[in-house]
């Protein structure tokens with residue numbers, strides 16, 4: 140019955156700064172993510188969601204102190220990441236404007252990670268990665284400013300997928316987008332997860348999105364994971380912790396299905 144864990148975090152602690160300036164952004168956080176599933180990470184602004192993703196991705200500043208355990212498919216994750224390990228785990232950022240180099244073409248943006256990881260047939264991979272996210276090959280020669288917000292986020296997703304990771308960490312992947320485009324990108328992510336058998340960790344402040352996309356979730360508050368639950372608990376409005384229920388109520392216009400999306404097939 141129990142499927143293997145793709146990610147396990149146990150007692151994770153992240154502290155920024157030293158001495159009196161020290162700030163513990165993540166406190167004794169634990170959760171595990173089943174391989175091939177989509178896991179939601181929710182919580183108010185500043186609760187530590189991005190910090191957890193960055194810790195997993197090895198993207199925290201070197202001065203950050205990290206304690207506790209992180210495992211990827213059972214293997215301990217250390218701060219120094221080997222290239223094969225980095226290849227297995229990719230992150231997509233909230234802001235597709237900030238995350239794509241403004242003076243690089245799509246061709247270069249997609250080609251670079253493939254080259255860094257020593258992959259062959261780069262041209263074919265670029266064309267395939269574009270097709271995967273619903274863009275034709277003519278997009279290769281555009282710059283980020285010549286793309287719409289949705290197209291830009293498609294490129295950011297293609298850049299994460301071109302090196303064929305097993306796990307994708309998505310930090311508010313649609314919050315910078317218009318509502319109609321949000322649904323398109325979420326549907327695209329669902330399809331890509333199925334087709335590539337990916338494991339997702341999805342940070343979102345939108346509980347409708349988590350309800351639609353995820354099988355399980357963790358609720359963070361002030362650096363702590365205060366609740367781990369299956370999505371059916373969220374849908375039944377039966378979250379255990381009062382704060383989690385408040386978060387659910389506060390999610391304005393909460394619907395179990397995001398606007399423009401078909402109801403979840405469960």
Ligand SMILES: Nc1ncnc2c1ncn2[C@@H]1O[C@H](COP(=O)(O)OP(=O)(O)OP(=O)(O)O)[C@@H](O)[C@H]1O
Nearest residue numbers: 155162164182183184185186187188189190191200
């Ligand atoms: N590099 C850093 N140096 C010092 N403090 C940091 C650093 N990065 C994050 N923090 C602090 O850690 C806390 C958690 O930040 P984090 O970005 O993880 O929150 P979040 O849950 O992702 O919030 P949001 O929903 O607004 O994106 C915040 O108080 C933030 O100011």
Ligand SMILES: [Mg+2]
Nearest residue numbers: 188189190310
């Ligand atoms: Mg964040």
